[in-house]
Amino acid sequence: MAIITMREAISQALWEEMERDPKVFIMGEEVGVWGGTYAVTKGFLDHFGAERVRDTPIAEAAIIGSAIGAAMAGMRPVAELMTMNFAFSAMDHIVNQAAKIHYMFGGQMKVPLVIRAPGGGGRQLAATHSQTPDALFAHFPGLKVVAPGTPEDAKGLLKAAIRSDDPILYIENATVYQQRGEVPDGDYTTPIGKSKVQREGKDVTLVTYSKMVPYSMKAADELAKEGIDVEIVDLRSLRPLDMGPVIESFKHTNRAVIAEEGWKSFGVGAEVTARIYEEAFDYVDAPIQRVAQKEVPLPYNRHLEQLALPQVEDIIKAVKEVMR
Numbered sequence: 001m002a003i004i005t006m007r008e009a010i011s012q013a014l015w016e017e018m019e020r021d022p023k024v025f026i027m028g029e030e031v032g033v034w035g036g037t038y039a040v041t042k043g044f045l046d047h048f049g050a051e052r053v054r055d056t057p058i059a060e061a062a063i064i065g066s067a068i069g070a071a072m073a074g075m076r077p078v079a080e081l082m083t084m085n086f087a088f089s090a091m092d093h094i095v096n097q098a099a100k101i102h103y104m105f106g107g108q109m110k111v112p113l114v115i116r117a118p119g120g121g122g123r124q125l126a127a128t129h130s131q132t133p134d135a136l137f138a139h140f141p142g143l144k145v146v147a148p149g150t151p152e153d154a155k156g157l158l159k160a161a162i163r164s165d166d167p168i169l170y171i172e173n174a175t176v177y178q179q180r181g182e183v184p185d186g187d188y189t190t191p192i193g194k195s196k197v198q199r200e201g202k203d204v205t206l207v208t209y210s211k212m213v214p215y216s217m218k219a220a221d222e223l224a225k226e227g228i229d230v231e232i233v234d235l236r237s238l239r240p241l242d243m244g245p246v247i248e249s250f251k252h253t254n255r256a257v258i259a260e261e262g263w264k265s266f267g268v269g270a271e272v273t274a275r276i277y278e279e280a281f282d283y284v285d286a287p288i289q290r291v292a293q294k295e296v297p298l299p300y301n302r303h304l305e306q307l308a309l310p311q312v313e314d315i316i317k318a319v320k321e322v323m324r
Contacts, residue, residue: 007038025075028081078116081115110165119133134147138239140239149209149213153234213234231253
């Protein structure tokens with residue numbers, strides 16, 4: 001296995017799928033000449049040409065709207081939004097059109113569309129450019145939402161998404177592009193809608209995804225020094241949400257912590273917590289703890305921003321609380 005960054009894993013997935021299928025093309029702001037806001041598509045324009053690597057105007061509704069049309073016509077567009085926050089400008093196209101066309105046409109039309117969107121805070125981009133609205137998009141049936149937390153899953157999930165006939169929102173956290181990890185050699189895909197136990201343990205179940213996966217791993221390493229054995233379940237997909245590994249883990253640990261970067265109110269952690277209580281209430285030995293962002297628009301100031309975002313120390317504190 002090669003050890004590469006999240007950025008390289010995403011770039012490899014795009015490159016390999018474009019080589020494999022001539023119907024796959026990329027479109028978005030600065031994806032061509034500039035090589036992508038986070039350099040994911042650097043070199044793509046020179047290799048694949050302007051027909052398949054299309055720079056677009058700064059108009060998210062136009063990007064997603066035209067991508068939906070291309071998908072309905074038989075192409076497999078990968079539409080990049082410069083940031084997840086700009087998806088709000090294309091909200092109608094994403095949740096009212098892409099997510100519903102297959103159903104409203106009685107299954108006669110398909111929308112094989114991937115929307116790539118970096119999200120999350122920690123880069124001092126201020127309140128309107130640093131949000132983590134993952135749960136908002138996961139609310140809508142018809143739209144699949146994936147959010148990888150490791151380079152291996154970043155590559156495998158993107159390849160699976162591009163090959164899928166469903167509209168898929170592929171969320172990348174903007175602060176973990178340099179995170180490194182092992183990635184299998186050769187062609188592979190990661191199943192969408194399947195959670196994964198990233199670390200086995202016996203004392204507490206730590207449910208997480210995306211950026212909070214490496215944070216949870218660090219927390220688990222620190223807790224192990226104190227004799228606390230943490231099992232980490234990575235959701236990987238928010239819709240479909242696979243609770244099987246979560247419930248199975250909880251039934252032998254009897255304690256759970258949910259860690260996410262988004263706001264606690266109405267978030268992913270709230271949904272996971274509710275389902276654990278619904279499906280495994282008899283196994284509860286302690287109140288479930290949730291770790292999330294402070295309930296404020298994210299500050300621009302670096303120190304205040306970090307205070308508002310969930311940290312490794314917050315996860316450690318929550319685990320110790322359920323172990324009391």
